[in-house]
Amino acid sequence: MIFRLGDFHFPDDPARLYPDTPDRPWVLEVGFGDGRFWPHYARTFPEPPNYLGVEISGVSLLKAHRRLKDAGLKNAVLTKLPAEVLVAGVIPHGSLDAIVVNFPDPWPKAGHEEHRLLRVPFFQVAASRLKPGGAVLLTTDHDEYFEFACAQAEASGVMRVERAGPPPAALETKYALKWRDLGLGAQHARFVPTRHDPVPNGAISGGTLAPYSEEDPTVPHAVLTLPADFSPQAFDKQTARGGTWTVVLLDLYATLRRGGWVALAHVVEGDLTQEVLVGITEREDGTHLVRLAKFGGPIITPGVKAAVGAVTQWLEGQGAVVKHRGY
Template identity: 65%
Template structure:
């Protein structure tokens, strides 16, 4: 099942995410590609563990979802939520039995090393989310990244490294098969926490993401009176920055209906990135509603509210008068 961003609570619980199998082990796979690993790996258990997978590629998300459906794995949820947001904001402390990272992007250029996932801050966060006995399972064909990750795990001060053979399922993934054809082998490490997860979690601040499902809260909105005539076809891209967020208004699209527009906004808040739509819709009483669209299941955050505010401000620059604010 594919989860929209707004389907999660911040933080969430395994019991809410998996109400039919709340007591099974829980695994998180970061960057699942086309989803080949989990059906193979889940088959090695007497009962398939609960599974969360995160992947930024929409095409991979759809392929993996189809593969999981064919495999009959009903307790598996996929999402485009960024990995660090999932770990930091959704996953509660001491709740994961494993974090799987197969063949991640090695970011080989020296000036790109800070883009790598497996760095000391990641290991500290992961250690706070793993149950006793859990581990980060890392498989890669990139020797330098493998050595880098092992050093970072040691420098984190909360992980020990166990060198193992890769799980058989990791060798059935798309990239493993590709490298096998080229005669390139894979390396595997099991990073095991050495710190108490609850004590460690107490030292790590939670991100300021407060969100509920869209049905449980009013959508950020404003009501304005537009000048007559009004036109937004000369809209230009612009950015607004605030504490902890950046909003970029990318484009405005005109509907076939008179004076009805939709603005596409890009919102960045730390590791969380969303693209949201803000509608500009005339009302029967002559006023105009400026409101976040539900399309795509956005998480309503400070940055998303700022996107609605930025669109409203753009209209005010063009002569609109605000009669009500709801953000």
């Protein structure tokens, strides 16, 4: 099945994600492409492990979902997210049996190394999320990135590098087959944790991740009184920046409900980008509630709170009087 970011808990329980197979091993694949690896690899186990796949391409997500469904692999969850966000926010401490990374983007240009996945911070979080005996499995055709990843694993202080031949399933991916047809090989390493130091779940951009809940009083909001001459036509694109986030208020729309509007905000925090809606709703007492909308399953982060604050601040600039702030 396909999960959105808002469908996960932070951290999540494998038994909730895989209620029919809660006791099987749990494998995460980062960058699954069109999904060719997992059907091959799953057959090497007596029973298919629980599978979590993360990818940033929506087209690949749909192709892989169809492929795994056709293969009868029902205990599989796919999602379109940055891998760092998923591993840091969703995966509990000591719960994964393996993290598989096949032919990752090597970001080969000078100055782009900070975009590579397999760096010290990732290895430190991965060591926390793996069970004793688990490992990060890397297969790549890019020699420079391979050596870079091995050096970063050793520099992390929590990983041991074991070089070996790649598992046959890693050579059945679309990318691997193309390189094999050209007569080129691939390198493989197992990065085995030597320590499993706990790393808090949800750490991102200096804050924490939390799923949206209508009942949660901490959902960012504000209560204010709009001036009698308030005009939504006065809205202009707004940008606000903090130490770890950037918020762009893109547009303001009237809702079907009289006296109501909704603002569209683009929120960027490190590797996490969210499009969120902030509602402006008239209440019975004549005041207006500015509140994060549930639409899209937003995750409450410092940047999302700042989006509600940015809408409130713009309204203040139009003459609104704030009675309460909850963000």
